[in-house]
Amino acid sequence: MTSSLLVEFASEEQLLAAALHMRALGYGDLEAYSPFPVAGLDAALGAPRSRIPLAVLIGALTGLAASYAIEWGATLDYPLRVGGFPLYSLPAFIPIMFETTILAGALTAFCAVVVRSGLLQWWHPLDDIAGFERSVIDRFFLTVPCDDPDGHTGMRCRTDLAACHPVRVVPVGQP
Amino acid sequence: MSMAGQHAADPLLIGTSDDAALTQRVLRPLWSPHPALGWLMIPAALGSLVFITALCYTFVTGIGVWGNNIPVGWAFAITNFVWWIGIGHAGTFISAILYLLQQEWRTSINRIAEAMTLFAVVNAGLFPIAHLGRPWFFYWLAPYPATMELWPQFRSSLTWDVAAISTYGTVSFLFWYLGLLPDLATARDTAPTRLRRRLYGLCALGWRGAASHWRSYRIAYLLLAGLATPLVVSVHSIVSLDFAVAKQPGWHSTIFPPYFVAGAIFSGFAMVLTLVIPLRALLRLQDVITMRHIDNMAKVLLATGSIVAYSYLLEPFTAWYSGDPYERYIQLVGRPAGPFAWVFWLTIVCNVLVPQVLWLRSLRRNLVALLIISLLVQLGMWSERFVIVVTSLQRGALPSSWSSYSPTLIDACLLFGSMSLFLFLFLVFVRFVPFIALSELKLLRRKEPVETQVSP
Numbered sequence: 336m337t338s339s340l341l342v343e344f345a346s347e348e349q350l351l352a353a354a355l356h357m358r359a360l361g362y363g364d365l366e367a368y369s370p371f372p373v374a375g376l377d378a379a380l381g382a383p384r385s386r387i388p389l390a391v392l393i394g395a396l397t398g399l400a401a402s403y404a405i406e407w408g409a410t411l412d413y414p415l416r417v418g419g420f421p422l423y424s425l426p427a428f429i430p431i432m433f434e435t436t437i438l439a440g441a442l443t444a445f446c447a448v449v450v451r452s453g454l455l456q457w458w459h460p461l462d463d464i465a466g467f468e469r470s471v472i473d474r475f476f477l478t479v480p481c482d483d484p485d486g487h488t489g490m491r492c493r494t495d496l497a498a499c500h501p502v503r504v505v506p507v508g509q510p
Numbered sequence: 511m512s513m514a515g516q517h518a519a520d521p522l523l524i525g526t527s528d529d530a531a532l533t534q535r536v537l538r539p540l541w542s543p544h545p546a547l548g549w550l551m552i553p554a555a556l557g558s559l560v561f562i563t564a565l566c567y568t569f570v571t572g573i574g575v576w577g578n579n580i581p582v583g584w585a586f587a588i589t590n591f592v593w594w595i596g597i598g599h600a601g602t603f604i605s606a607i608l609y610l611l612q613q614e615w616r617t618s619i620n621r622i623a624e625a626m627t628l629f630a631v632v633n634a635g636l637f638p639i640a641h642l643g644r645p646w647f648f649y650w651l652a653p654y655p656a657t658m659e660l661w662p663q664f665r666s667s668l669t670w671d672v673a674a675i676s677t678y679g680t681v682s683f684l685f686w687y688l689g690l691l692p693d694l695a696t697a698r699d700t701a702p703t704r705l706r707r708r709l710y711g712l713c714a715l716g717w718r719g720a721a722s723h724w725r726s727y728r729i730a731y732l733l734l735a736g737l738a739t740p741l742v743v744s745v746h747s748i749v750s751l752d753f754a755v756a757k758q759p760g761w762h763s764t765i766f767p768p769y770f771v772a773g774a775i776f777s778g779f780a781m782v783l784t785l786v787i788p789l790r791a792l793l794r795l796q797d798v799i800t801m802r803h804i805d806n807m808a809k810v811l812l813a814t815g816s817i818v819a820y821s822y823l824l825e826p827f828t829a830w831y832s833g834d835p836y837e838r839y840i841q842l843v844g845r846p847a848g849p850f851a852w853v854f855w856l857t858i859v860c861n862v863l864v865p866q867v868l869w870l871r872s873l874r875r876n877l878v879a880l881l882i883i884s885l886l887v888q889l890g891m892w893s894e895r896f897v898i899v900v901t902s903l904q905r906g907a908l909p910s911s912w913s914s915y916s917p918t919l920i921d922a923c924l925l926f927g928s929m930s931l932f933l934f935l936f937l938v939f940v941r942f943v944p945f946i947a948l949s950e951l952k953l954l955r956r957k958e959p960v961e962t963q964v965s966p
Contacts (some may be wrong), residue, residue: 337552345773348868354705364721366720367720367721368718368719368720369719369721369724370529370692370696370719371692371719371724371949371950371953372724372727372949372953373721373724376721376724377721377725380721382721385725385726385729387726387729387730388729388733388734389759391733391737392732395737402673405653406664407754409653409661409662409664410661410664412659413661415663417663417665418665420665424665427664427665428664428665430667430670430673430674430744430748430751431664431669431670431673432672433740433744434673434677434741434744434748435673435677437737437740437741437744438676438677438680438681439682440733440737441680441685441734441737442680442684442737444684444688444734444737445623445684445687445688445730445734447726448726448727449715450687451722451726452720452722452723452725452727453716453722454691454715454717455715455716457711457712457715457716458716459663459718460717462718468699468700469530470719471692471695471696471698471717471718471719472529472530472533472696472699473528473529473530473533490864495847
């Protein structure tokens with residue numbers, strides 16, 4: 336069973352330094368927890384470039400295309416000449432096309448956060464560790480994957496972490 | 511940030527020793543609420559009941575219970591709608607535009623302003639639906655393949671309005687809720703009872719402050735701000751097209767979109783001040799919402815008020831310059847000397863003269879004066895919309911159809927009832943939701959020099 340070590344820090348600088356240190360030593364799959372976004376942490380953890388902007392662009396363009404199709408399609412389905420507008424009156428279609436672009440883009444952005452950051456997971460093994468709740472209050476945590484937390488690899492990992500001034504190191508099981 | 515004149519800028523955050531203390535400080539109103547809020551809820555709930563009763567009466571009887579009749583087919587309902595949706599604009603302005611401009615003073619007030627936006631949009635949305643006459647058919651406004659094979663008229667500005675308001679409500683909610691997630695998680699993990707822990711935990715969607723959470727959150731928040739920025743400008747522009755597209759004298763003007771947007775932000779900031787000043791005193795938030803916030807909001811009020819004043823000047827000039835006799839009549843005679851001349855002059859006093867006193871620094875820092883000014887501005891903005899809606903319809907292009915207008919008791923109940931509903935929803939929000947962006951404050955604490963003394 337793969338598991339990991341949970342490391343607690345008192346400040347964001349220590350967390351950042353530890354993430355850089357452990358990655359330099361070759362540890363991968365690090366995850367950090369903090370009460371606010373720590374500048375530079377994504378680079379320190381080696382996070383890939385987010386694809387959320389692309390998803391939002393696609394979502395927004397889908398919204399644009401959908402309302403254009405509905406507006407133009409409705410005009411073809413029930414041709415009604417009104418107010419001197421030609422049947423294909425693109426300028427009059429623009430306000431709704433604009434609004435649905437924004438609407439679809441925003442919905443995509445919100446759903447992307449839920450999906451990409453794995454929300455809707457109301458319980459996590461970390462939640463069973465007393466004191467972990469301070470990750471949303473005032474403490475900074477790092478998880479380091481480690482096959483055997485109490486054995487040889489765990490000992491080496493703890494030795495590597497000792498240079499980072501952790502408040503404490505706790506073993507955690509994986510879900 | 512540069513400091514104006516000889517006065518040093520006030521701090522944005524005062525005297526917080528550490529994150530744990532700040533968390534406790536900001537979430538305290540959730541766990542040990544101020545009794546005054548509960549007492550205020552009673553009149554607000556009773557007023558909301560009046561609103562619901564008046565609304566039900568309207569639904570059952572028909573909109574004949576209102577004072578409007580041809581030619582004044584739009585009156586209180588549309589005035590209230592435009593007024594409420596305008597008030598909503600400050601929330602998105604603060605949360606989106608000031609975020610993109612990296613104005614850090616938005617942090618303590620953005621959550622309150624966003625919540626205000628949501629409740630204002632709820633109120634705004636109810637009025638046109640009630641005005642439909644048969645509100646149970648409101649879904650006819652949506653494009654769906656109906657058995658009658660009919661579609662909404664997409665070339666009509668009223669249909670644009672439906673798209674604009676529903677988009678605005680949805681995007682405002684998403685923006686507000688996304689920003690709320692980290693603070694709901696903090697509320698979950700500091701909640702004193704198991705039930706509250708469960709409820710806040712359910713709403714927090716499993717937020718743990720992981721770096722992967724923050725990474726997605728920050729990108730999405732920035733994108734939402736970018737999407738909401740053109741949205742906030744578009745919504746009141748589209749609302750103004752409800753008028754500007756029509757050929758009615760006093761409505762058919764290209765100045766309407768920018769003029770409405772400026773007025774919207776003007777009334778919205780006035781509402782933020784109306785809510786924040788008593789809230790700050792009641793819950794002793796002087797260290798989180800400092801005089802710098804108040805002063806900046808007063809400056810926005812002055813700036814947008816000046817744009818509104820300029821529009822008031824330009825409207826009669828354009829009417830005169832157009833040479834159109836009906837335009838000239840409504841702008842130069844119908845409004846300043848017609849049946850509702852007193853409402854017109856009330857608008858001028860409240861929106862043009864009153865905000866100009868904010869050039870004085872001492873008045874921008876006088877909380878009582880600011881509260882009164884903010885209330886007068888809202889009165890003025892309601893009057894402005896009333897003048898636009900009612901006087902133009904009263905004095906149309908066919909003098910034989912000119913008529914008068916008087917509202918009924920139901921109209922008054924709906925207007926004041928909607929204010930009560932707004933207040934009630936706001937009080938519920940302040941009671942149960944972390945109303946100050948806590949995670950953002952923790953970040954701000956590290957950027958801003960923190961002072962220890964509390965300003966008045």
